[in-house]
Amino acid sequence: MRQLAEDRKVATKWRDMEQKVAEAAELLSLAEEEGDTSLEADIESRLDELAARLDEMELEVAFGGEYDARNAILAVHAGAGGTESQDWAQMLMRMYLRWAERHGYKAEVLDVSPGEEAGIKSAVIEISGDYAYGRLKSEHGVHRLVRLSPFDADHARHTSFALAEVMPEAEADVDVKIGPDDLKVETFRSSGPGGQHMQKTSSAVRITHLPTGLVVTCQSERSQHQNKDIAMRILRSRLLERELVRKAEERAKLKGKRIVAGWGNQIRSYVLQPYRMVKDHRTDYQTGDTDAVLDGDLDGFITAYLRSGLGMAE
Numbered sequence: 001m002r003q004l005a006e007d008r009k010v011a012t013k014w015r016d017m018e019q020k021v022a023e024a025a026e027l028l029s030l031a032e033e034e035g036d037t038s039l040e041a042d043i044e045s046r047l048d049e050l051a052a053r054l055d056e057m058e059l060e061v062a063f064g065g066e067y068d069a070r071n072a073i074l075a076v077h078a079g080a081g082g083t084e085s086q087d088w089a090q091m092l093m094r095m096y097l098r099w100a101e102r103h104g105y106k107a108e109v110l111d112v113s114p115g116e117e118a119g120i121k122s123a124v125i126e127i128s129g130d131y132a133y134g135r136l137k138s139e140h141g142v143h144r145l146v147r148l149s150p151f152d153a154d155h156a157r158h159t160s161f162a163l164a165e166v167m168p169e170a171e172a173d174v175d176v177k178i179g180p181d182d183l184k185v186e187t188f189r190s191s192g193p194g195g196q197h198m199q200k201t202s203s204a205v206r207i208t209h210l211p212t213g214l215v216v217t218c219q220s221e222r223s224q225h226q227n228k229d230i231a232m233r234i235l236r237s238r239l240l241e242r243e244l245v246r247k248a249e250e251r252a253k254l255k256g257k258r259i260v261a262g263w264g265n266q267i268r269s270y271v272l273q274p275y276r277m278v279k280d281h282r283t284d285y286q287t288g289d290t291d292a293v294l295d296g297d298l299d300g301f302i303t304a305y306l307r308s309g310l311g312m313a314e
Contacts, residue, residue: 068134098296
C-alpha cells in the first residue's frame with residue numbers, strides 16, 4: 001500500500017507537469033496568433049518555473065533505491081580532537097537543520113549529547129519529507145574542516161573531523177525483525193544539561209541489540225518511555241542500514257570493487273583558511289561560498305552526487 005501511494009504521488013506530479021506545459025504552450029500559441037507581446041514576461045516566467053521543476057523531477061528519477069522515498073535518521077558524531085571537533089559536529093548539525101528548513105522538511109532532534117566546553121559529542125535527527133533519505137544519503141561519511149581555531153589562544157590552523165551517518169527510517173516488524181530476547185534494556189540518570197528532574201530520575205535508556213552488539217542510548221526526553229521509543233526507532237534504522245551495507249558489500253565483491261567503510265576517507269572538505277572552499281572528493285563538485293553551504297545550501301553537492309550515478313548505485 002505504501003509503494004502504491006508513492007507511485008500515485010509520482011504519477012500525479014508528472015500529470016500535473018504535463019498539464020502545466022500544455023497550458024503554457026496554449027498561452028504561447030494564443031500570444032503568437034494575436035501578436036500580443038504583453039504576455040512575454042508571463043510566458044518566460046512560466047517556462048523558467050517549469051524548466052526548474054522539470055530539472056528537479058528528472059533528478060528524482062535517480063531515486064531508484066528501495067528506501068529512497070523514506071524519512072531519514074541522521075546522526076552526527078564528533079571525531080578525535082575534543083572541543084574543536086565537537087564544535088564542528090554542532091556546525092554540521094545546524095547545517096542539516098537549515099537544509100531541512102529550506103526544503104520544508106520537518107526536522108526533529110531525537111537525541112543530543114553535549115560537549116564538555118562547547119559543541120556536541122553526537123546528535124540524532126529525524127528528517128521527514130519526500131525522498132529525505134534519497135537526498136541525504138549523499139551526506140553519509142566523514143566531513144573535514146580546516147580553519148583558524150576560535151578555541152586556540154594562538155589562533156593556529158586546525159583540522160577537525162566529524163562523521164555523518166544517514167539511515168532510512170525503518171518500519172517496525174516490516175523491515176527489521178527484533179525478537180524479545182534480542183534486547184538488553186538499561187536505564188540510567190541523564191548527564192549534562194536538562195534540568196533537575198532529568199538528573200534525579202533514571203529516565204535515560206540504553207538498549208543493546210545482543211545479536212549484533214549495537215548499542216543505542218537516548219536521554220533527551222523527560223520520560224523513560226519516550227526515550228525507549230526513540231532509542232528503538234534509532235536501533236531499527238541502524239539495523240536496516242547495517243543490512244544495506246552488507247548487501248552493498250556483497251555486490252561489490254561480485255564486481256571486484258573495494259568499499260572503504262568507517263573513518264577511512266573523508267567525503268568532503270570544508271576549508272575556511274587559508275582560502276575558502278568546500279569540495280566533495282567523490283564528485284569533484286566545489287564552491288567558494290562556504291557561508292552558504294554551512295547555512296544549509298547543499299543542493300549542488302546532492303545533485304552532483306545523484307547525477308554521478310553514485311546514489312543510483314546504492
